[in-house]
Ligand code: GLN
């Protein structure tokens with residue numbers, strides 16, 4: 001019989017129960033209440049898996065904050081700077097590792113491969129020991145087994161664990177820790193074996209990245225050693241193709257492999273050829289990264305030859321953990337009736353696995369009606385008027401490279417812009433959002449509950465905007481913003497106003513810790529039926545004689561932070577979105593807005609896992625941004641903004657965006673990024689963030705002046721802007737006002753020095 005399993009289930013809960021339990025605990029709640037909430041969630045998720053007919057349930061996919069942190073704890077590999085004993089770690093200490101304490105900053109957080117999930121980066125050095133610590137995994141396995149479930153524990157594999165970690169000792173090669181680390185894994189596997197576990201899933205998604213021979217050798221060593229433990233290992237790869245390494249990996253002494261046939265369907269045959277005669281192959285055939293209902297017919301066509309060849313050595317699963325999709329469609333009462341049957345969130349994906357396994361095991365006739373229903377949903381989707389928009393299609397077809405070119409080169413544009421804007425040397429500005437006050441949140445909640453009407457809501461938002469503009473004038477900033485009071489989220493706000501986009505009520509996905517995002521869904525050709533931000537921008541500009549920046553989210557970020565169509569290339573969807581943003585740029589300009597910012601914080605994270613695919617991605621992403629921006633006349637100044645990432649390796653692509661000004665996060669890296677910008681000789685204007693808005697701390701004038709002087713040493717002062725790192729949404733006015741006052745002061749002082 002073909003077995004069904006999943007690589008992991010969303011841990012946050014359909015109603016974000018984990019988020020609320022965590023936040024209650026952090027506010028001073030008790031640990032037992034948090035543990036109970038977590039246990040209730042796990043039990044519910046296991047029951048969903050069992051009820052869907054899966055052959056095993058996943059354990060170890062849960063985490064209070066992050067599963068990579070849980071591995072560091074379980075292995076005993078905690079940074080010494082905290083002084084914690086991994087073997088006796090308390091819940092409070094666990095959260096200090098994740099969130100920092102009075103003496104120590106938290107572990108660094110970074111993106112999990114190319115997802116929007118953030119993990120905590122384990123810190124290793126030559127003295128790292130792996131003596132073992134508190135193991136949530138073992139407890140979870142016991143808990144599931146006690147409830148009568150067939151349990152398949154899920155672990156991050158040793159090589160990927162090392163790959164995800166960082167060395168805190170300069171020049172230290174963390175691969176040297178491999179033998180000790182593998183020893184710790186052996187002890188974990190022995191414990192699991194004692195609990196009666198048969199199979200353990202060992203995730204090695206690092207195999208879908210570029211690996212050199214030392215890293216590949218690490219797999220040989222690690223799995224040769226682990227093969228001495230009596231459990232069966234299923235080595236799981238996902239987020240891409242591992243075909244390049246298949247001949248080598250398939251020869252490892254493990255009992256099975258999982259491959260991602262959604263991201264990399266082409267690797268099927270390579271794996272079939274390489275695999276030994278006894279190994280299991282788990283086919284990741286249901287999309288774990290997206291929300292579309294599976295084309296069961298196509299899935300069966302892929303699985304058929306595998307089933308024939310492998311028989312019961314074929315397993316089926318989602319492509320990766322379901323951590324990256326919302327829990328269930330059930331509470332989505334407001335989704336269009338036509339749209340809902342096209343979708344499958346985590347719970348619905350479990351049902352799809354069950355249908356596929358019945359089709360393979362008992363014959364397709366036993367699930368004929370289910371297959372027909374899935375086929376019908378797909379057919380409706382393919383011909384729906386909601387999806388296809390001829391106008392958009394023909395516009396995209398006509399979107400030549402010329403459409404992505406500003407009228408004149410930067411040097412000519414900037415001369416016109418300076419003439420029009422009359423800004424001082426080192427102009428000051430902010431990134432867009434101002435503090436989300438209690439008043440804004442109240443107004444939004446009342447409007448949502450229909451306690452106030454649209455007119456009253458608009459009035460209250462306008463009051464906030466007027467307040468933000470007034471404060472900026474008083475502070476003496478040079479280019480003002482309206483403050484984004486009307487936006488709950490920089491992506492969802494636009495999604496609500498664009499055709500081809502749907503927003504969900506409860507489609508939450510964990511981003512990090514208790515933080516969740518609700519990515520909207522691009523289901524059809526994207527079109528902007530009418531202006532979105534123009535009234536707001538016009539109103540804000542009417543309140544001041546200073547230039548006011550129109551504020552837009554860029555096409556790549558709108559794409560990256562959404563669930564997008566799987567029936568056309570991402571590049572095409574990006575271009576459609578770009579044309580919608582372009583229309584908005586054009587209308588803002590017509591309304592007299594002279595500076596327009598198009599935010600692209602997600603540009604970097606869209607980079608493919610394999611470097612060979614970077615040029616293609618960067619080419620279409622750049623074209624999308626430029627297509628959105630290039631409608632602007634020369635005298636209209638286009639800004640962009642980026643943050644939360646390493647930009648050093650994509651500087652040429654950033655320059656190729658050809659924005660007149662880029663404001664960019666730098667203060668956390670203490671301006672290290674600037675050296676790269678200096679060395680690269682970034683051609684246009686640049687505002688390195690001098691105020692770290694991620695901290696409640698109010699920086700001093702002298703501090704920001706120091707950063708600015710460093711910036712002025714690499715960037716010619718006539719091309720330098722002065723601004724914070726990012727939007728001010730998460731801060732309070734008590735923090736923001738003195739910080740901005742000090743920032744404006746710093747700019748004035750440097751100006752005086754330079755003139
Ligand atoms: N304009 C947005 C803001 O200020 C930018 C947010 C971001 O970069 N993530 O909030």
Ligand code: ZN
Pocket residue numbers: 431601641642643644725726727
């Ligand atoms: Zn930002």
